[in-house]
Amino acid sequence: MRVVNHRLIGDNGTPVEFRRSPNQSDTIKPEFLVIHYTAGRSASSSINWLTNKDARASAHLVIGQDGATTQLVAFNRKAWHAGSSRWAGREGLNSCSIGIELDNPGRLERRVNGWCSTWGDPVDPANVIEARHKNGGAECGWHTYSGAQLETLQNIAVCLVNHYDLLDVIGHDDIAPGRKSDPGPAFPMARIRSAVIGREQEVVEVFVTVAVLNIRSGPGVEYEKLAFGPLPLGTRLEVIGESGVWRHIDVLDVLDGDSHRTGWVHGHYIESV
Ligand SMILES: [Zn+2]
Structure with a gap:
């Protein structure tokens, strides 16, 4: 990955697909990277919307669940992704940030037939985590991000942070708390941020499994076991949330070729190393 003339060039040496959005203004000098979810049905439907002038919204990049990346706005132009926002003494982060939208339906609704997107499509329980948002509100379901999507995001984030000397990677829910829940x-975030920014104080506390451990879609034995489990003894984990004795964890080891697995485990069977 590299940047040439404020366009992203893929590992194969050709620019990623560019679909120009009319929703842009002004030249900017990016200082931050802001992560979003689309809350949409698909990457292509979100790209169609964000390139429609009626949307009055855009982002620099959209990354699909398969990792396919589309650029809508050059990185030195203001995309309209952050809205009313504030961070590190700045107001209106559109003027100083690159915005990346991840194709993801976002917050889910519990219906009689299980977890569904807000437009009513059922969601495979293996792709749902239940958690309370760090900004508050009731515990609810959230669609997971795929390994391919997170891998691509991390590679792009490293490239953009290095090229533009960005100061930080932040969520829309960090800069517009209360108004926005994405990326949720x-x-x-902790791992992506430490991988990309590499800050000493962001080094994660590593836990390991002290038993062969089932990993579930939610905090309790009533939740489904995830298909990539059980976790082998000694699997390295980061704890990213908790509910009672249950821990929401991010698997740090590569399982089945995927290094971005998340789920819930019983907290008695993991230990800090
Ligand atoms: Zn957003």
């Missing part, structure tokens, strides 16, 4: 509890 399913997004492993």
